[in-house]
Amino acid sequence: MKSLFAKILLWFWCALVLTIVGSAFISALNVNQNDDEGSPVARLVTFQLEEARTAYELGGRPGLKSFLDTLHRVYDAEGVLTDESGRDLLSNEDRSNLIRHARRRALYEIFRADSTVARRSDDGRYWFFFIVPRARVGSWFLQPEHVFVMAAAVFFCYWLALYLTRPVRKLQKAVELFGHGDLSARAGATRQDELGDLARAFDRMAGRIQTLLTAERRLLLDISHELRSPLARLAVAIELARSGEEPDLALNRIQKEADRLNSLVGQLLQVTRAEGDPASLRREPVRLDQLVKQLVEDSSLEASSRHCQLRYEQREPVTLAGDAELLRRAVENVIRNAIRHAPPQSDVEVKLTRNNGRVVVDVRDHGPGVPEEALPRLFDPFYRVETDRNRTSGGIGLGLSIARRAIELHKGAIRARNARPGLEVELDLPVS
Numbered sequence: 001m002k003s004l005f006a007k008i009l010l011w012f013w014c015a016l017v018l019t020i021v022g023s024a025f026i027s028a029l030n031v032n033q034n035d036d037e038g039s040p041v042a043r044l045v046t047f048q049l050e051e052a053r054t055a056y057e058l059g060g061r062p063g064l065k066s067f068l069d070t071l072h073r074v075y076d077a078e079g080v081l082t083d084e085s086g087r088d089l090l091s092n093e094d095r096s097n098l099i100r101h102a103r104r105r106a107l108y109e110i111f112r113a114d115s116t117v118a119r120r121s122d123d124g125r126y127w128f129f130f131i132v133p134r135a136r137v138g139s140w141f142l143q144p145e146h147v148f149v150m151a152a153a154v155f156f157c158y159w160l161a162l163y164l165t166r167p168v169r170k171l172q173k174a175v176e177l178f179g180h181g182d183l184s185a186r187a188g189a190t191r192q193d194e195l196g197d198l199a200r201a202f203d204r205m206a207g208r209i210q211t212l213l214t215a216e217r218r219l220l221l222d223i224s225h226e227l228r229s230p231l232a233r234l235a236v237a238i239e240l241a242r243s244g245e246e247p248d249l250a251l252n253r254i255q256k257e258a259d260r261l262n263s264l265v266g267q268l269l270q271v272t273r274a275e276g277d278p279a280s281l282r283r284e285p286v287r288l289d290q291l292v293k294q295l296v297e298d299s300s301l302e303a304s305s306r307h308c309q310l311r312y313e314q315r316e317p318v319t320l321a322g323d324a325e326l327l328r329r330a331v332e333n334v335i336r337n338a339i340r341h342a343p344p345q346s347d348v349e350v351k352l353t354r355n356n357g358r359v360v361v362d363v364r365d366h367g368p369g370v371p372e373e374a375l376p377r378l379f380d381p382f383y384r385v386e387t388d389r390n391r392t393s394g395g396i397g398l399g400l401s402i403a404r405r406a407i408e409l410h411k412g413a414i415r416a417r418n419a420r421p422g423l424e425v426e427l428d429l430p431v432s
Helices: 004-029 040-075 096-103 107-111 134-141 144-179 194-226 228-243 247-276 288-305 324-341 372-377 399-409
Strands: 078-083 114-120 126-133 284-287 309-314 319-322 347-355 358-364 413-418 423-430
Touching (some): 004 144, 040 078, 040 126, 096 114, 096 126, 144 194, 228 247, 284 288, 284 324, 288 309, 288 324, 288 347, 288 358, 319 324, 319 423, 324 347, 324 399, 372 413, 399 413, 399 423
Antiparallel strands (some): 078 126, 114 126, 284 319, 347 358, 358 423, 413 423
């Protein structure tokens, strides 16, 4: 028997039967205890003793025999009346062994062929023994009501076993799915007992493993996908340098692509490391207003090269707890994305506002915006709006994805909407 459900049900049922049957038989075997004078059976045997004594003293042996025959016919049991020494007053046999058994309650009494209830008269002259065959004891103490109680108890035992094993089966199924590669499999326990704690511990472990594996796979995918274009351009620049045609231009191109590769790998590694181990995320006071202002100043040169202008608006200082480098990369990616899509002679507006314990960094360009159906996927890795695929803006489809991951690590949210004209991106963060 390998099923825990069947084992629990069987053991509970066996314990129940043993308890009910054992209690009934123990009650039947203990009715001849001298210290149980108040029980119904003890009172009945005491009454039979007085009746047998009266029949013997008034009618002699014939009177005693008539009473005992009536007793046997009514109760299907044997009655014996002896004197104080154990001599049977009807057959004159020596029944002193019955007195000895009544005075000492041995453990082997339960294995005897019959059950005897003994009572001694108050004056000590008589002993009366009510001998019930063992086959009749069960019918006296086991009634149809006992069977009903056992059936009801088996029903509750069934539900108890089901209650105990259901979360184990659910956890087993989740473990099997997780082991076969379904990293989203969870036990989803709502119970507050030890089994619920076990299931929640598994869910936490599974979530941690899923986060680590997802971060590792994402990092490998990001790096393998995004390094191809810069490496290809590096190869072209190297060939130009070797040919001797415009070596300075080729070396500058190599330096630019190398710097870009270094920045990209740094961003990917930092975000992936924080996602894989949230405990490693630094939590230190960050002046977000100063950080955004510095990024605007640093990006002004790139905006000028594209014939657009950055405008920064700040109302009050804002300090929050977080990783300054991750926040810098997130805001910088959003600003540079806006610059790449801003039309010439237009403004890119950057605002920082604080409201109800949260701070919002709002970045808006005045470009063509994006189709409404593309907004939900704008922050997906490698996603680029179809109309941008042939643009030479330099976008690689990863900047906004890195920004979203960095903001979400800080318990924030990032949103995009069409401002007509242009695209507006909001970075919403909690303020410490």
